[in-house]
Amino acid sequence: MNKIKIMTVILVIVTSLVGCSMEEQSGEVLENKPSAITSKTINLTMMKPETINPITNKNKSIGYIMNLIYDSLFTIDENYDTVPQLVEEYKIENDGMVINIKLKDIKWHDGTILTSSDVKFTVDLIKQHIDSPYNALVENISSISIINNKEFSINFKDKYAFSIDTLIFPIVSEKQLENNNDINNYKNNLVGNGAYKIKSYEERKSLSLIINDSYYNQLPSNAKNIEVEIVPDEEAQVSMVISLDSDIAKISLDDLSQFYEKEFKTTTYESRDYECLLFNYENEVFKDLNFRKAIVSSINKKKILEEGYINNATLVDFPLNSKSKYYDKDIKSLEYSKENAKKYLSQVTFETNKNITNVNENPKDTDKDAVEDVNKSNLKTNNETATKDDKEKDIKEQISKLNLKIIVNKDNSERKKSAYIISEDLKDIGIKNTIEELSSEDMSKALNEKNYDLALVGWELSLAPDATNILESIGYEDERLTNYINSLQNATTESQISDIYKSIQKYVNENALFMSLVIRDDYIVNNRRIEGKISPNSFDIYEGITNLDIAK
Template structure:
């Protein structure tokens, strides 16, 4: 038998492969897929290695806060907002304000007032500064004189400038005399007390007697504080690190990595942004009120029934939801919601269009010709001009919503949008029926200008003036609350101003966060010494296992 040589065999194989190339390729691909599947199922091959992770939480005793870069840390002379808040952590004051703006004793042990003379006699508590030295009446006298020396550059000068003299008697007693009895309010005595023997306006480490004291400071990076072991009050548990953030608008993003624990966001959409980032939020009231003011010099708005009809025509909750993004609080007064511990019952004039129409009829306005608008006894339609500043889109939208609401009860309402200067001029001249305004009140809530005889509304009420004056004198908390209670009810009845809402701020925090005491608009680090929070810790189980095996 003749054998084929190897070249012939290779040639035949090559010819066969060439003729059936497509079929061969398909078979190879299918086999490769089957083998791959088998290996993956058996665990012998993996297209991608997956890292096994678990998430745990670790309780942290340092609270991280965000602050702007500041010019210095002088508690008496700096007008930097963050220094103002930080000073409330490091320094005590004669009196403090609680969350309802009621006065509470801080350094004061006891006091007596002479309202006629405009003086306050004070006995101090036995308190030490953070270095262990004793805080004395001389330190209070020195602090007042230092603020007066600094002048208007001090954030506390407006209050302290009303003080005429301070006399000390021994280590812990002093008498403060005000220039006018009408200015002798105890809420003028809320300012940080410094050590007279060591205070230096250029120093970044002045000592105080508050719950915290300085540790270290890098003006470009951070400020570190620790609990003051000599503090004579509820001791802080946490250390604090205030991280200097070049752009505060980025703070919420920093919280997703636990770089910041909590902060107060004043933007309307703060809660939405926080929820998107799975952060925790709590709402607090600001001192920014939105309100309607009525012109008492105009025939219609001078009538109480008309003012009440306007109030009843407005759906306050709809205004809050539609025009202020839900970030506002209904208030029963133009004063701070719950001022001095009184109950805030919300809108005192709930939506009632039928009741509003009845009030208009009682005031002499009725739709006799059935054209949809009410007329007076001479057949003249009731029309109103709502004045608003054009540079605030939320406010102009609110004004239009109110105009639409008034049309529903038969009032021809038109919105007049003016530039800020023209708007202010129109208010001063009385060229309005109603104006929509906003006011950012100081924490003292001295509203005497709103009710004085020179107010632009033409509103005159001697009793209201007396009550507002009493609130700014040296009276006890109990008496002050009683006076305000009477004033509030009177303002609800007479309605010179109708509070639409108070804008709300948002306390944004990491997800695992607990706070018995939340910040306020005037004390944005309040309670931070005892906040509880947990940092998110992600553990790589594969790495951890290998590390243990290596041991």
């Protein structure tokens, strides 16, 4: 099985399924502040569900609520590290092909014991439903061997360094679902194992959650219950918070201006939306290390952050979340310096027996004089009559004839602004360029057909700290990079992964293989009757909700 494919699909799937929820609305109104909220619980919203079975649900807002009701073997913390949840102990054996797991003492909400059989049943159920958003997470699982009620082994088809990071699917009850033909009927999905129990569910209207007093982990004594109102869409979720009929919601950057600091608190967290600048390696100019270094050194990333993304992002030098234990903050990309950029440009040594006009240009459409100049320099080199000064002059002339095509999605305002900053920076060191603003469809076509020189693009990072998909997609062919990627895939310990990542990050940045820019921000907003710290991430936007209280 293609190991990279596993995590590529995971990147897409877990986006549609993950989340968390909160308690009912509560409380008294803040002094001198009108409010429609008078309940003693925390109020949340979700969209109308087709099912509340967490295995077959595909809606994000419902997934966030289901994460309150169902726990997983492992979960993702606020630093995007995978940590045990239902797991008491685990050990990776057989060179990464087996994980032995011991469960904590856990009860289902109906008082029965959660066992190894429930885990096996869940994996088999996901495998049976290929449209489950968790299906790709279990593709590499060959079997589960039950040792006893609390201990079992997960056997994998292929070695994969991030196998633990795939075990983040919710565990469901075999007793509740095994003999039911309709696993999506809400009546068969009222028993979970998480911090919140379903008190009542009224289809198309509301879901009431109460604290699980038999939860295996200690919860704060002041943890509040939750009321979830069912709404038609995301716009309604935002409107409900503005009108103070809901306490908390995930909002977009476009919605941010509607929430005033005096009335609302905004929690900013690092998303998985990674932005970078790609080089087209089918253009000979990018095969020259000094030319790539000149480009990277010429670009002012700080200005891109401030003016392109209006500081709503985090600068990064590698495609991993900056809080990840594998992201090395000490390994930096080339510093921004126009002086250094020009120095690198003066050291470029293109093979002058090759025509380095833009790969996306039709020679018939290029400046005839430019083509003639290049052909003359090629002839001169082939005849071995060119002096060193002649070659340097030829290279300088060739660079002056370049007109790099920069492509960007015209519907992404932040990337567009950033593209124009990059364009001006390149012109400052003598590299002419032209920006082409493309539709999403044309952008994809240009990328696939390699019809660009520089491309400003975005990736959604996998929840697993696996950057190999991006590294294999940049178009750079290099035996050393390939060996690094293979070593990373076959690593079996955190220390091995960490050491390999350090080598990769250093190699990528020193050789300017591509240019990492930022990871964009996401936002949670709550009204100020809610007190306490919430620690959201893209997997669980309500992480830490049990720590929240209601202002007296």
